[in-house]
Amino acid sequence: METLPDKTVERLSQYRRSLNNQLAKGKEHIFSHEIANLLHITSVQVRRDIMLIGYSGTLRKGYDIKELVDLIGKILDTDEGQKIAVVGMGNIGKAFIHYLYEKRSKLKVVAAFDVNPEKIDKSYADVYCYHLDKLKDIIAKENIKIGIITTPPQVAPEISDKLVDAGIKGILNYTPKPLSVPEGVYLEEYDMITSLEKVAYFVKKK
């Protein structure tokens, strides 16, 4: 399939979560406007996204939730699952580990790294924390392809380089320090303070 638009990929992730909730409640079919209501978006958007992934519902029952969830899984997941490394065992690093722990997901955090002796050589939610020096070895050995950077911003570029050097193909950068990565590595950056300043701006404006 063609690569899907960015925003559609984001929504697919959200559709899946909501649909799984509905499945858990015993619901088997759902209309586009019901999905839309759950996520507070429009039904047109839902139908368009579903069209883009090539799924069809029926006119009177809408979409088969199970089938749709499975299809989204085929699109977002890989069969073997994807392994993740978290670099930086602070609040955010822990939040990611905690979040993915127990959640039945194809995404698994399989290693964490830090330099603080108090955090190293311990497990948090079944994830073992290694010294940063071991990064390349562990990532190679475990064949990890995705890294999350949750370190202090100053060291983020250095961590990014190490991850790329170790063979990582996707980075989620949670520090406010912008990174650059070579062609072939996907980079997603997110800045908590920017989100907050945005809210503050629009509050001020009203």
Added chain:
Amino acid sequence: METLPDKTVERLSQYRRSLNNQLAKGKEHIFSHEIANLLHITSVQVRRDIMLIGYSGTLRKGYDIKELVDLIGKILDTDEGQKIAVVGMGNIGKAFIHYLYEKRSKLKVVAAFDVNPEKIDKSYADVYCYHLDKLKDIIAKENIKIGIITTPPQVAPEISDKLVDAGIKGILNYTPKPLSVPEGVYLEEYDMITSLEKVAYFVKKK
């Protein structure tokens, strides 16, 4: 001034941070392409954003960093500063508090709320944590206008309603549970897992 585009607001927040770093290094003027390099975007985008906020540089020196920072401050900040409440004293809540602590910013977390007795009636980074029952009183008394929701997702809608009822005008929702708020309240939603699934999808695609 007209309300700025969403994305421009986000970038202004990032320009300011980078520009402050440059100021700290003793740099006084900067060219659009230098800002662009710092943030890994294009210089056209930088110039366009700066045009939108009505600032002008000079042809040979570029932009006066101090002036630009001050102007961005005028746009993003309010003179009195803005007070923030954090609801949910878990990893993410702590991360926000910690982040804004010590950072010289007009945004101040002035209260946190939780229901866990172990967290209540203590301070974390100078922010006092109250029982959720006190939310309305404290928000009214302190005249807080911005709330961050970092609770478990199930309770997010209830918290959101309470915040709105207490007079909050902007909400940053960090739970994966989509919220809806009345007209006049600005809502920004962010989902950590969606970010990660997006990275995973594009890694898979490559």
Added chain:
DNA sequence: AAAATATTGTTATTTTTTTAACAATAAGTT
């Protein structure tokens, strides 16, 4: 003094994303 250069500010174009419009149609209703 003329030419070359580097940079801004702004308009035009392209791309991406969202929203609207509507034909097709399955199921229920008269």
Added chain:
DNA sequence: AACTTATTGTTAAAAAAATAACAATATTTT
């Protein structure tokens, strides 16, 4: 059996965002 209704799937249009193009011009070089 014809009519109504509710919904999908898809094309068309609009809106938002990013990128390109380029005129204007201050400074430096020749």
